[in-house]
Amino acid sequence: MMKSIVFDKLPMHDTCWSITTGRDGNVYVGVCGELVDGLSVFIVRYNPLQDKVEYMLEVAPALNEAPDNGRAPIAKLHYGLLPGSDGKLYCATHYSGPPVGDFIWRAWHTWDDPERMARGFNIFCYDPVAEAVEDFGVMSPNEGSRAMALAEERGLVYGITWPRDHFYIYDLQKRRYRDLGRIGDTNAQSVWVDEAGNGYTVDDLGYIVKYDADADRLMQLDARVPKDPAALSEERSVYDVTPAPDGKSVYGVTWNMERVPSVSRFFRYCFNDDRIDDLGPAPGTDHSNHVGGLIFGDDGYLYYAASRRDDDRRLSYRMYLFRMNTATLVQEELCPFDDGDYHSEYIAKATKDYAGNLYFADTNNRPERIYVYTPQGSGKSFTPRWPLVRTWG
Amino acid sequence: MAVGQDVGVRKMPLNERDLEQRIWPQAHFPIGQEVVGKGPGNNSYCDDNGFILQAQAGFSCAEKLYPRDYLESCYVQTGSIEAVPLPIPAEECAISSLVQSDLLYGTTAGRRSHLFVYADGRIKDLGVIEENCRKSSLAVADKLYIGTEPMDGEGSLYTYQDNHLVKLMCPAAGEGIAALVADGDRLYGLTSKSGIFFIYYPADGKLELKEQIEPPFSPVLALSSAGDVYGGSRWNNLFRYARADEKIRKLDVQVPTLKGREMYNRIETLICHGDYLYGGTSADGWLFRFSLGKERMFSLGKPLNQPHIRCLAVAADGALYGVAGKDCCHLFRYAEGDLRDLGIIRVTSPRLWHGYRFAAAIAGRQGEIYLGEADRISHLFIIKK
Numbered sequence: 048m049m050k051s052i053v054f055d056k057l058p059m060h061d062t063c064w065s066i067t068t069g070r071d072g073n074v075y076v077g078v079c080g081e082l083v084d085g086l087s088v089f090i091v092r093y094n095p096l097q098d099k100v101e102y103m104l105e106v107a108p109a110l111n112e113a114p115d116n117g118r119a120p121i122a123k124l125h126y127g128l129l130p131g132s133d134g135k136l137y138c139a140t141h142y143s144g145p146p147v148g149d150f151i152w153r154a155w156h157t158w159d160d161p162e163r164m165a166r167g168f169n170i171f172c173y174d175p176v177a178e179a180v181e182d183f184g185v186m187s188p189n190e191g192s193r194a195m196a197l198a199e200e201r202g203l204v205y206g207i208t209w210p211r212d213h214f215y216i217y218d219l220q221k222r223r224y225r226d227l228g229r230i231g232d233t234n235a236q237s238v239w240v241d242e243a244g245n246g247y248t249v250d251d252l253g254y255i256v257k258y259d260a261d262a263d264r265l266m267q268l269d270a271r272v273p274k275d276p277a278a279l280s281e282e283r284s285v286y287d288v289t290p291a292p293d294g295k296s297v298y299g300v301t302w303n304m305e306r307v308p309s310v311s312r313f314f315r316y317c318f319n320d321d322r323i324d325d326l327g328p329a330p331g332t333d334h335s336n337h338v339g340g341l342i343f344g345d346d347g348y349l350y351y352a353a354s355r356r357d358d359d360r361r362l363s364y365r366m367y368l369f370r371m372n373t374a375t376l377v378q379e380e381l382c383p384f385d386d387g388d389y390h391s392e393y394i395a396k397a398t399k400d401y402a403g404n405l406y407f408a409d410t411n412n413r414p415e416r417i418y419v420y421t422p423q424g425s426g427k428s429f430t431p432r433w434p435l436v437r438t439w440g
Numbered sequence: 441m442a443v444g445q446d447v448g449v450r451k452m453p454l455n456e457r458d459l460e461q462r463i464w465p466q467a468h469f470p471i472g473q474e475v476v477g478k479g480p481g482n483n484s485y486c487d488d489n490g491f492i493l494q495a496q497a498g499f500s501c502a503e504k505l506y507p508r509d510y511l512e513s514c515y516v517q518t519g520s521i522e523a524v525p526l527p528i529p530a531e532e533c534a535i536s537s538l539v540q541s542d543l544l545y546g547t548t549a550g551r552r553s554h555l556f557v558y559a560d561g562r563i564k565d566l567g568v569i570e571e572n573c574r575k576s577s578l579a580v581a582d583k584l585y586i587g588t589e590p591m592d593g594e595g596s597l598y599t600y601q602d603n604h605l606v607k608l609m610c611p612a613a614g615e616g617i618a619a620l621v622a623d624g625d626r627l628y629g630l631t632s633k634s635g636i637f638f639i640y641y642p643a644d645g646k647l648e649l650k651e652q653i654e655p656p657f658s659p660v661l662a663l664s665s666a667g668d669v670y671g672g673s674r675w676n677n678l679f680r681y682a683r684a685d686e687k688i689r690k691l692d693v694q695v696p697t698l699k700g701r702e703m704y705n706r707i708e709t710l711i712c713h714g715d716y717l718y719g720g721t722s723a724d725g726w727l728f729r730f731s732l733g734k735e736r737m738f739s740l741g742k743p744l745n746q747p748h749i750r751c752l753a754v755a756a757d758g759a760l761y762g763v764a765g766k767d768c769c770h771l772f773r774y775a776e777g778d779l780r781d782l783g784i785i786r787v788t789s790p791r792l793w794h795g796y797r798f799a800a801a802i803a804g805r806q807g808e809i810y811l812g813e814a815d816r817i818s819h820l821f822i823i824k825k
Contacts, residue, residue: 056456056459056460057459058464059464059465059466059467061471061472082467082468082469082471082488083464083465083466083467083468084465084468085465086464086465089454092453101452101453102453102454102456102459103452103453103454104450104452104454105454109450147465149504149506150468150488150504150505150506151488151506151510151511153510153511153514154768155514155768155784155794156510156513156514158746158765158767158768159744159745159746159765159766159768160745175452177449178449178450178451178452179449179450180450189767189768210794211767211768211794211796227816228530228531228815228816229796229815229816229817230530230816230817231817232791232792232793232794233792251791251792252791267530280790280791281790281791282791282792304792306792358478359475359476359477359478360475360478361470361471361472361475361478361487361491361493388473389472389473392472411471411472412471412472412473413467413471413472413473413474
């Protein structure tokens with residue numbers, strides 16, 4: 048049975064989209080409240096050595112925005128909790144939770160509503176050592192940040208806005224925000240970087256979009272993530288992307304954007320020649336499937352969460368842990384995401400700790416939790432090393 | 441709080457007892473382990489996607505009323521909408537102007553400006569006009585004419601003949617062309633910085649600089665069926681160039697704005713249809729109609745609680761259609777005294793696409809309205825009733 052860590056002091060929070068491991072070896076999670084009105088996201092810390100949960104920061108008040116002020120609250124960190132080698136976490140806020148008193152909220156319906164519209168996402172730095180927050184300010188009025196990546200050696204943050212799907216750059220030294228314009232309609236769920244600090248994401252037709260940092264140019268590449276052969280639509284994007292151990296490529300999984308009937312497919316993207324390798328379909332034949340939580344274990348396997356259909360549940364999913372031998376592409380089912388109390392309905396992203404334990408962020412449950420899996424041979428010695436995990440959400 | 445300000449050291453971790461004692465908002469519907477099934481049941485609730493969920497025993501929540509069509513309610517829901525992609529790269533395809541001639545033609549702005557034609561359901565790129573173009577204006581007389589407004593430097597007049605773009609001349613040193621209309625044997629234009637009203641005669645290539653429109657002027661011109669040209673001079677007062685005596689006169693008519701906001705507004709779009717000028721303002725997004733015969737201004741109100749009237753077109757049935765808004769534009773319709781917001785323009789096939797920014801509109805011959813999207817990636821939208 049899989050172990051879970053339950054955030055029971057936040058009984059009404061319902062999603063965990065962001066999870067990462069800080070330089071201090073602790074696991075950090077953005078515990079969000081998007082289905083209940085007037086909630087702020089919290090940053091919660093799990094110390095694996097002490098097996099201890101600490102509720103570190105209520106984000107909205109720290110950014111001088113009361114969650115119950117009538118605007119769409121700062122309810123989420125959505126793939127926007129990035130670990131720096133300086134020990135700090137670089138964060139972007141996101142929206143979709145309803146304003147206090149309301150049942151539902153969407154940006155399109157309230158775009159110029161001075162009372163209900165979102166203030167616009169903040170980028171901020173959370174320093175868990177100094178226990179301080181540095182707010183870099185509101186970036187794009189009305190919008191949230193759906194996904195973000197840190198190009199640390201360049202001092203840049205790359206991200207995409209929601210709902211307009213603009214690619215942005217924030218220069219941490221110059222404190223300068225730049226909107227490079229629209230790249231599609233539905234956001235990809237991942238922005239990533241290479242060793243040179245170039246930024247990447249995927250548009251909603253599956254093409255890799257690259258920000259060439261030296262040329263200062265955003266461009267659509269010919270490289271395209273694979274498509275389910277049975278899918279009629281040309282639309283697809285990516286859900287999760289994780290660095291390969293070689294540092295020269297990333298592994299990812301496509302995303303059906305919750306509307307295009309297609310089975311998710313794995314791919315490998317090689318930075319040097321902009322090559323995409325189609326690694327085949329995710330487990331199962333469900334055309335509305337979900338795959339997330341991609342992470343390489345210390346044993347070299349690619350671990351991930353994949354769904355099976357259960358129509359009696361709100362999201363119609365039950366999640367199972369799999370792993371792939373990336374040399375042979377053989378996939379193997381390991382266990383359900385079930386802690387004995389609850390079988391997860393949706394896994395978003397994953398991280399690991401210095402001992403090689405894997406952590407998976409659950410969404411759509413109350414109280415929220417993360418699941419912990421220890422691959423064979425891991426979990427014995429807590430050995431600090433850096434970089435440990437990716438610098439993107 | 442100033443950007444980059446250190447919000448400061450906070451008490452961390454938070455006191456768990458405080459969290460335990462906090463009064464949290466109530467749930468609106470069951471999720472996760474609170475759900476035991478879907479569909480109607482003894483303890484059922486509707487979630488934010490409209491699904492009926494059966495909750496486990498003992499679950500209760502603060503169910504709130506909301507319109508069940510909420511998610512779709514913000515979009516245009518009448519008629520059909522098509523979005524035709526442009527075979528022009530991103531950053532070069534923002535549609536800046538549209539004209540209806542034998543076919544539908546358009547120009548783009550951006551890193552490079554293109555001329556394109558729409559025919560048989562497809563768009564064909566007819567060539568690059570200029571680089572680094574802020575705006576391009578199309579006018580049709582015996583041929584197509586294009587005026588450009590570059591990001592920096594001089595704009596030029598072009599024509600399209602024998603399948604080639606031909607540069608004709610630069611009307612004014614160091615500035616571009618803000619607006620261009622054509623009337624038979626002549627083109628009327630307005631320079632972008634100094635606001636010089638000019639006439640260009642294509643037959644002999646003669647340029648006549650008439651006079652400077654009193655600044656701050658509006659970057660628009662509209663041609664009436666009588667051959668007069670209208671525009672906006674200082675603080676949005678209309679002016680008329682009368683073809684009969686070839687003189688420009690400032691009319692004693694001001695375009696409506698919110699009180700005290702004359703200086704913030706320009707006429708952003710201006711068209712002439714029949715006996716009326718229709719136009720809209722920038723900062724206030726105010727719609728107006730001016731009777732040419734009676735020289736009377738009518739305020740038609742604000743279609744949205746956003747700034748900007750981006751573009752207007754009168755459909756075959758006489759209804760006025762337009763696009764208003766800043767970065768999340770809406771389509772609106774005015775007819776018979778009734779001004780209605782029709783919603784956000786979106787298509788779901790073959791690719792989901794929201795139209796957020798627009799800069800051009802023109803009525804088609806079959807009652808359809810063409811809208812030119814003006815974004816980093818843009819489409820020609822076709823609205824059919």
